[in-house]
Amino acid sequence: MALSERDLDELRAAAEHLDRLLLPGQVDEVVARRPVHTAYVPADRFDAGTVAAWGAAARDAVRDHGPPAGFPASTVDMVLAKLAAEPIEDLRVDFEDGYGYRDTEDQDALAAGAALRAGAPPFSGLRCKSLEPSTVDRAARTVDAFLTGLGPPPPGFVVTFPKATSAAHADVAVLLCRQLEHAHGLADGTLRFELQVETPQAVLGADGRSPLPEMIVRSHGRLAGFHYGTYDYSTALGIAPGQQSLEHPVADHAKAVMQVAVAGTGVHVSDGSSNVLPVGSPQEVHAAWDLHARLVRRSLERGLHQGWDLHPAQLVTRFAATFQFYLDGLPPARRRLDDYLARRASGVLDEPATARAIARFLLRGLHCGALRRDDLGHPIEDLEAL
The missing domain is CATH 3.20.20.360 (Malate synthase, domain 3)
Incomplete structure (x- = not known):
């Protein structure tokens, strides 16, 4: 490798500065019940x-x-x-x-x-x-x-x-x-x-x-x-x-x-x-x-x-x-998430970000009363983990 340890130390120091550009307390969104x-x-x-x-x-x-x-x-x-x-x-x-x-x-x-x-x-x-x-x-x-x-x-x-x-x-x-x-x-x-x-x-x-x-x-x-x-x-x-x-x-x-x-x-x-x-x-x-x-x-x-x-x-x-x-939105969401988790080729190329969005969609549907647990197709814990 051509990069030295000193180069990597300098790079790490610069990367640490990026976190300070975020809002204090910035967190991943927790999908809990919210009023509609x-x-x-x-x-x-x-x-x-x-x-x-x-x-x-x-x-x-x-x-x-x-x-x-x-x-x-x-x-x-x-x-x-x-x-x-x-x-x-x-x-x-x-x-x-x-x-x-x-x-x-x-x-x-x-x-x-x-x-x-x-x-x-x-x-x-x-x-x-x-x-x-x-x-x-x-x-x-x-x-x-x-x-x-x-x-x-x-x-x-x-x-x-x-x-x-x-x-x-x-x-x-x-x-x-x-x-x-x-x-x-x-x-x-x-x-x-x-x-x-x-x-x-x-x-x-x-x-x-x-x-x-x-x-x-x-x-x-x-x-x-x-x-x-x-x-x-x-x-x-x-x-x-x-x-x-x-x-x-x-x-x-x-x-x-x-x-x-x-x-x-x-x-x-x-x-x-x-x-x-x-x-x-x-x-x-x-x-x-x-x-x-x-x-x-x-x-x-x-x-x-x-x-x-x-x-x-x-x-x-x-x-x-x-x-x-x-x-x-339930049928296409379930189909896309099933394909993503099974690594199946489909007409939509989903990635971790979109799988996360699908999981949030399903959880929001559950929390608002539109969907039942049986509708989700996956355990709630698995959707929350996504």
């Missing part, structure tokens, strides 16, 4: 019966208007069973745009916390007002009152902070979480939060860089996810109301930047909402369902596995489109 949606409920309309009421309203919509088009009866049956057993996977009690400004916010926050304590879904939390100077006191008091009513937060609990514009928002969020933990006797690190990306400055800062990676670093492991704010962001970019949508090019650009920023960090990206609600005549309901189902499927195809729902009847197409996405 977040149901957004204004605080003044939330009580202990809200989750069950949303499920009943969604089932009533199917009864009154018939199931959404394009789904087999077996998928509709799965959706109806889901709506009866667990209609909301992730609940966000809203004290921001959906609630407004009220003199009763302290009392409403206390009552909402107590109502959530009576029966929280698998994932839950609240959205307070922004941490910007004009509303930071109100935000802190609301979360404080909510936690007073709630008591120790259940697993999967997060606080959503809207309108994050810079990495400094992460600093303030971390400080507030630490203050609240101390005030409520909670262990350090109990409180986690989400930041809503709904301003252009959150995607591209004044220095020409995206502040999102720095937000992750300065959150010190407390950041659970970035949520895209469809309408604030679109309005800020001058998009006319009739063109504001999850599939507008400005929305796709923002979400693509968010996905790049969180890759390998354990932080998740959630899509926003569609404000076209399935209400009115049967024709209007089915038109809204068709749109929502298409948008949910489109987001899944683009690697966004979660989105916001604003109305109980949107749960119908949220679960239908999600279940069908995994059911449609």
Whole structure:
């Protein structure tokens, strides 16, 4: 060999520097259960019966208007069973745009916390007002009152902070979480939060860089996810109301930047909402369902596995489109993984990275309830190992 040991030592030293270019704490993604949606409920309309009421309203919509088009009866049956057993996977009690400004916010926050304590879904939390100077006191008091009513937060609990514009928002969020933990006797690190990306400055800062990676670093492991704010962001970019949508090019650009920023960090990206609600005549309901189902499927195809729902009847197409996405993808995914593991030649040349993606796809399908263990074709442990 022509290379000397000194050459190799120099090369190793240079290679070690590469690790320091990664985000602190950057890790391989663990495919655990994540909610497929977040149901957004204004605080003044939330009580202990809200989750069950949303499920009943969604089932009533199917009864009154018939199931959404394009789904087999077996998928509709799965959706109806889901709506009866667990209609909301992730609940966000809203004290921001959906609630407004009220003199009763302290009392409403206390009552909402107590109502959530009576029966929280698998994932839950609240959205307070922004941490910007004009509303930071109100935000802190609301979360404080909510936690007073709630008591120790259940697993999967997060606080959503809207309108994050810079990495400094992460600093303030971390400080507030630490203050609240101390005030409520909670262990350090109990409180986690989400930041809503709904301003252009959150995607591209004044220095020409995206502040999102720095937000992750300065959150010190407390950041659970970035949520895209469809309408604030679109309005800020001058998009006319009739063109504001999850599939507008400005929305796709923002979400693509968010996905790049969180890759390998354990932080998740959630899509926003569609404000076209399935209400009115049967024709209007089915038109809204068709749109929502298409948008949910489109987001899944683009690697966004979660989105916001604003109305109980949107749960119908949220679960239908999600279940069908995994059911449609199951046969080719199993075939490709079988061929890869058996080293069989096929029409698709898969490699370790794509085998990993297939395993993640199957596990996500299992965790969301679309697939059963028997559908996977391989033990869960083997898929997790991939």
